[in-house]
Amino acid sequence: MNRRLLLAAIAAAAASRVATSSAQQAAPAQTIKPPALSQGGISEAQLKHINDTMAVGSLSLLLSRIALPKANNPLLTQFIEFEIAEQETVADVLKAIQKTALLRVQSRRRLTLSSCKTSTM
Numbered sequence: 213m214n215r216r217l218l219l220a221a222i223a224a225a226a227a228s229r230v231a232t233s234s235a236q237q238a239a240p241a242q243t244i245k246p247p248a249l250s251q252g253g254i255s256e257a258q259l260k261h262i263n264d265t266m267a268v269g270s271l272s273l274l275l276s277r278i279a280l281p282k283a284n285n286p287l288l289t290q291f292i293e294f295e296i297a298e299q300e301t302v303a304d305v306l307k308a309i310q311k312t313a314l315l316r317v318q319s320r321r322r323l324t325l326s327s328c329k330t331s332t333m
Contacts, residue, residue, distance in 0.1 A: 254313045262306050269306075273299040 254262075276295045283289040 253316055254309070259310075259313075262310060266303060266306050269299045269302055273303070 273296060276292050276299065280289065280292045280296070283292055
């Protein structure tokens, strides 16, 4: 019984040291500013990530479509179909995000142009 108590105390002490050191390391990260947003409400890093993900996803989708007719195992065929469905879904979501950001930029430009026109008249 005393051994269990001793082991629990050692584990608790080690965990508190780890938590304290990780909290001290995490404190400077709170001073970092969030990424600057582009006009569409998405940061440049997020746009780059979306474009990179779409490039890799389209390659994966292409390879899956090539592999589908060549698959001879029913489980492999099912996996390939799942992969195709996943890549198509991810591509649809990322395109919707890009389209939303583009529409926001366009609407802000229209508002800016209309406010410039009304202020000059």
